[in-house]
Amino acid sequence: MMVRRILVLLVLSMQVLSAQAKKPAKPPKQRELKPGFTMFGVDQDIEMGKAAIKEIEPTVTILDDPAMTAYIKRLGDTITSKIPNPPFPFTYKMVNDPQINAFCVPGGFVYVNTGILINAENESQVIGVMGHEIGHAILRHSANQMSKGMLLQGLATAGAMVGEMKGGVAGMAAQIGSGLGAQLAMMKFSRNHEKDADAFGARLMSQAGYNPIEIARFFEKMQQMAGGKQGGGVAGWMSSHPDPGSRSQLIEQEILAMPRATYGADTGDFARFKAAAARVVPAKPKVAPGGGQGTPAPDSTSVKGFSYFRGQTFEISYPKGWQAQGNPEADSLTVAPAEGVKQSGQSVAVGLGVIVSRYKSASGKGDLTRDTQALIQETVKGNQGMNQTQAPANRTIDGQPALLTMFTSPSPLERGNEMDLLVTIQRPDGLLYLVLICPESQWKNAEPVFDQIIGSIKLAK
Ligand SMILES: [Zn+2]
Secondary structure, X not given: OHHHHHHHHHHHHHHHXXXXXXXXXXXXXXXXXXXXXXXXXXXXXXXXXXXXXXXXXXXXXXXXXXXXXXXXXXXXXXXXXXXXXXXXXXXXXXXXXXXXXXXXXOOOEEEEEHHHHHHOOOHHHHHHHHHHHHXXXXXXXXXXXXXXXXHXXXXXXXXXXXXXXXXXXXXXXXXXXXXXXXXXXXXXXXXXXXXHHHHHHHHHHHHOOOXXXXXXXXXXXXXXXXXXXXXXXXXXXXXXXXXXHHHHHHHHHHHHHOOOOOXXXXXXXXXXXXXXXXXXXXXOOOOOOOOOOOOOEOOOOOOOOEEEEEOOOEEEEEEXXXXXXXXXXXXXXXXXXXXXXXXXXXXXXXXXEEEEEEEEXXXXXXXXXXXXXXXXXXXXXXXXXXEEOOOOEEEEEOOEEEEEEEEEEEOOOOOOEEEEEEEEEEEOOEEEXXXXXXXXXXXXXXXXXXXXXXXXXXXXX
């Protein structure tokens, strides 16, 4: 896609610059772990975790083997005892599934597949996987992702465009806790989150007396398995944790920066439980989570090269590869390529992408011209440097009257302005609106893509 290619070039040229700035032969340095910004308290992590569990557990088979579960808990307790002031207690369950996978739900709920025990070569490797997952929970990556997602929904980009978000942040968090649990809690982490979890896990391993090099070896083993005949068993963790090669490198860097240690911790029980896990008759796979309303359905594309999203009152297609953050309850969606989003400090801004949301009319009855004017006023007031550059133009979208209004505002991606195309569509109680955003310099390339996105809209009748 043209839009993407240009941005990739931009990113590449930035990398060239930073490569030139690099100084040679630095001593090994530990990765700095910064907990990301979140809008939630730790209590809300636990609430969200509990809500997520309700959705996740029916989709897996929890292993009923008290001895094996106690062994995993013992390993977990060994490493979490090295965390100063853990913000929540950790609980452990085993999942009867021979795939290599483990996850930790926000709030400290750890799940380990039998496949981890079956495929690990020693206790250190099991500890390593668990330490990584515990790292995601302690560093509160889900809360960070969700907060960013909420900002993407409009809080940062258009403070005023939040007509639907009555109750503010607290209200949103409550909504997330009650409905969207699994989807939001289990969304993919960013590369930086994965690196932080790797570094965190490696340090815990070392502190607990396990050699962190073993988690790097486990990554390499997974990579070999993925390349060989046994590929199927690796799908779980590998699909959410790509690029084992560079991850081993990061672990090796971490080890170089660690104080010297001897690694003698081992319960001596690994071989017994590995054998027991291999004897467990695998449970039949259950229905995977997601796939419901509001879930991006990546393969049910209605347009070639496009993915598809269904909200409560609309359907829309967007370029494959763009990341979607949908909130079916607010009937809203933000889609953007990874390079189209810029985080600075506590705010996230979309510099290339599309925001879809609802605007409720003050009177409760939709009036396209009046509601569009009201939305424009709020938007311009809430976004410094934003200017309307054209009068609204009429159009029909899926049989409904609509208005297209063009704005410019400072771009978060590059020096200069972006163009913001506001599309407002009349609905019985207000507006469905889209903001299509792109740096001014790329607009000509983005326009055909945006046309396709607008043309794909289907409204609930
Ligand atoms: Zn991870």
